Amino acid sequence: MSKAAKVVAALKVDDLTQRQAKAEHKRLADEIRANDVLYHEKDAPEISDADYDKLRVRLKAIEAKFRQLVDPDSPTQQVAPTPSTAFAKVRHLKPMLSLDNAFTDEELLGFLDRVRRGLERETDLKPEDEIAFSCEAKIDGLSISLRYEDGEFIQGATRGDGTTGEDVTPNLKTIKDIPHKLKGRGVPKAFDVRGEVYMERKAFQEMNKRQEAAGEKVFANPRNAAAGSLRQLDSDITATRPLRFFAYAWGEAEPRPWKTHSEYLRLLKEWGFKTNPLTRLCKTPDEVRAFYREIGVERPTLPYDIDGVVYKVDRIDWQERLGFVSRAPRWAIAHKFPAEQARTRLNGINIQVGRTGALTPVAELEPVNVGGVMVGRASLHNADEIERLDVRVGDMVTIQRAGDVIPQVLGVVPEERPKNAKKYHFPDHCPCPLKTPVKSEDGGVVRRCSGGLECPFQQVERLRYFVSRNCFDIEGLGGTHIENFFNDGLLKIPGDIFRLKSKEAEIKKREGWGDLSVRNLLAAIEARKTITLDRYINALGIPLIGEATAKILAQEYGDADDWLAEMLAAAKERKKQPDDVRKEKAAAEVGGSYGRLCNVEQIGVTTADAMCAFFSEGHNVEIIKDLRKQLTVEAVKRRVIAADAPLKDKIVVFTGELSTMTRDAAKARAEELGAKVTDSVSKKTSLVVVGENAGSKARKAAELGVQTLTEEEWVKLSG
Numbered sequence: 001m002s003k004a005a006k007v008v009a010a011l012k013v014d015d016l017t018q019r020q021a022k023a024e025h026k027r028l029a030d031e032i033r034a035n036d037v038l039y040h041e042k043d044a045p046e047i048s049d050a051d052y053d054k055l056r057v058r059l060k061a062i063e064a065k066f067r068q069l070v071d072p073d074s075p076t077q078q079v080a081p082t083p084s085t086a087f088a089k090v091r092h093l094k095p096m097l098s099l100d101n102a103f104t105d106e107e108l109l110g111f112l113d114r115v116r117r118g119l120e121r122e123t124d125l126k127p128e129d130e131i132a133f134s135c136e137a138k139i140d141g142l143s144i145s146l147r148y149e150d151g152e153f154i155q156g157a158t159r160g161d162g163t164t165g166e167d168v169t170p171n172l173k174t175i176k177d178i179p180h181k182l183k184g185r186g187v188p189k190a191f192d193v194r195g196e197v198y199m200e201r202k203a204f205q206e207m208n209k210r211q212e213a214a215g216e217k218v219f220a221n222p223r224n225a226a227a228g229s230l231r232q233l234d235s236d237i238t239a240t241r242p243l244r245f246f247a248y249a250w251g252e253a254e255p256r257p258w259k260t261h262s263e264y265l266r267l268l269k270e271w272g273f274k275t276n277p278l279t280r281l282c283k284t285p286d287e288v289r290a291f292y293r294e295i296g297v298e299r300p301t302l303p304y305d306i307d308g309v310v311y312k313v314d315r316i317d318w319q320e321r322l323g324f325v326s327r328a329p330r331w332a333i334a335h336k337f338p339a340e341q342a343r344t345r346l347n348g349i350n351i352q353v354g355r356t357g358a359l360t361p362v363a364e365l366e367p368v369n370v371g372g373v374m375v376g377r378a379s380l381h382n383a384d385e386i387e388r389l390d391v392r393v394g395d396m397v398t399i400q401r402a403g404d405v406i407p408q409v410l411g412v413v414p415e416e417r418p419k420n421a422k423k424y425h426f427p428d429h430c431p432c433p434l435k436t437p438v439k440s441e442d443g444g445v446v447r448r449c450s451g452g453l454e455c456p457f458q459q460v461e462r463l464r465y466f467v468s469r470n471c472f473d474i475e476g477l478g479g480t481h482i483e484n485f486f487n488d489g490l491l492k493i494p495g496d497i498f499r500l501k502s503k504e505a506e507i508k509k510r511e512g513w514g515d516l517s518v519r520n521l522l523a524a525i526e527a528r529k530t531i532t533l534d535r536y537i538n539a540l541g542i543p544l545i546g547e548a549t550a551k552i553l554a555q556e557y558g559d560a561d562d563w564l565a566e567m568l569a570a571a572k573e574r575k576k577q578p579d580d581v582r583k584e585k586a587a588a589e590v591g592g593s594y595g596r597l598c599n600v601e602q603i604g605v606t607t608a609d610a611m612c613a614f615f616s617e618g619h620n621v622e623i624i625k626d627l628r629k630q631l632t633v634e635a636v637k638r639r640v641i642a643a644d645a646p647l648k649d650k651i652v653v654f655t656g657e658l659s660t661m662t663r664d665a666a667k668a669r670a671e672e673l674g675a676k677v678t679d680s681v682s683k684k685t686s687l688v689v690v691g692e693n694a695g696s697k698a699r700k701a702a703e704l705g706v707q708t709l710t711e712e713e714w715v716k717l718s719g
């Protein structure tokens, strides 16, 4: 984050100016979207649920105050990101909604009050009448919809974006809690049963141990393990995962004989479903609050994770009267629990070295049970955080696990600080055998090993990244295998992976490797000798280039060798380019390979410079050339533009704010029509679409005599 953005992020919503609110809205929305992808598509979140909730709460607060910032693309208007494409899509007959959250007692009372007022307005409810709520534990898993016809399970799908999900029927059929055929009376002719797929804590830990031993992906928490297991392309793999299911809702249902939610839950049980036993009908606000407290007390000893309780108006005719606001029912709410915390002793602080050399301090803790999971390590983020918390070795600390990735150290218990507690001195040398000095970046927040490519710790991390899921995805080479192979000289650079075949005999002699596992590993490696260009680019670990940018680069350059040649040329040109020229001239005008790179969508000068620095290192280029020789990198099929596309060969620029669509939607439409969309106006530009508050680009278009269109004209033209 830039300094200015940090300042804005620290301000209260009420203190934001219009401009700051707009910038902060964009930052939050981007961050939420990025985390949504990590969570929903990769099953590998990087921030805690509590931190994620905070982002959403702040975004909502900003939208409540600055109404003009609400747009259909805002994460607040969407249930979840669009489903991925690996599975067939299923359109839900009734949308799968999400729930609004209450975090405090006040918010809960606000909800109860809104329901009462709504019902008094809409029905003959009197102030003295009671409203019954079905109160249920909120299971921390993923919701799914199951279609039954004539009592038979015929199709099941994930929630996806709420409207369309993924067809995971074969996988769901492996879950024993999901009946294939319903029994008992009153089963509707055709209906959707909805509920939560989850994994018990103990089964999750055992599964993770098995995964680690096999060098496979280790999951962050039971919920991500459940999501990852359900989204396997091979249902035989899902069958080996300990998935469970609780039913708690319905979608489309014809006929629907039940009158209350609690009656429906009883029926579900009769038909053969598991329903959650932590369910109670409560008739007064005090009963509702007592339920919340009691479940909170039970939470640490439950066999599965819950992250709150859900209250639902029991009478279905009342639910219908109350209806929905945006994507959530007015008749239900999720009352969230705070993150699970515990106290324990900090025995020491270790330093982990990442792929780019960043040093991350990790707290080594006296193992402690936090909400059912044993925790022995927690993140301390960086040197600043150690300073801010004033945490010392020997201290009693509070830690938190919020269904999370890595537990966090929240703070010190000062009255329990022992006399001999030791202040921690952040090392000024990398802990790797080379002991290279550490350099500071970002005002000292990030400390990085200066050993670069020579640092063996970084080399191991880069190899780990190379084989990881979104890169070469080599099964059987995860976990500690890479490190062991590296330490014993079997692997040093990525190309070595594809030479492992010649070391077959040597690997077979190693502990834990049998004929079969070696054969599987070599087959997995062989299968990756053909790779797509975006994965290839991503795997190289170029600074600032992740999965998304790698895809864009692959689209732009199309071919591995052309791309490499262009990068080398760009790096060379960049060296000759004085900094002041770059600043004064728009990247587009610099031209050549460097100019082309700067102009690639989402690249810009900073990223382009980081890439050029990477490609100026002879060592990096050698590694890539060595790797390239062993692979078939598939060329990217470029978008084919039809000869009669209305905007073929046109270069279009959008400037200013559009009111009827987002900029991205407008760009996508222009591209569909065959145009190339760029960011800056030049003589080559064919059209400039000018929105509200447009600035220099509109002026430049006028100066150069480039045709301009208003938004309305654009809409007419583009249909």
Ligand code: IVH
Pocket (backbone or CB within 6 Å): 097, 098, 099, 136, 137, 138, 139, 140, 141, 142, 143, 196, 248, 249, 310, 329, 332, 334
């Ligand atoms: S009812 C329209 N009941 O919580 C209401 N949801 O934050 C549909 N969840 O998407 C949801 N336990 O994944 C409901 N007893 C429960 C639940 C529950 C867990 C999840 C579900 C939902 C999310 C909303």
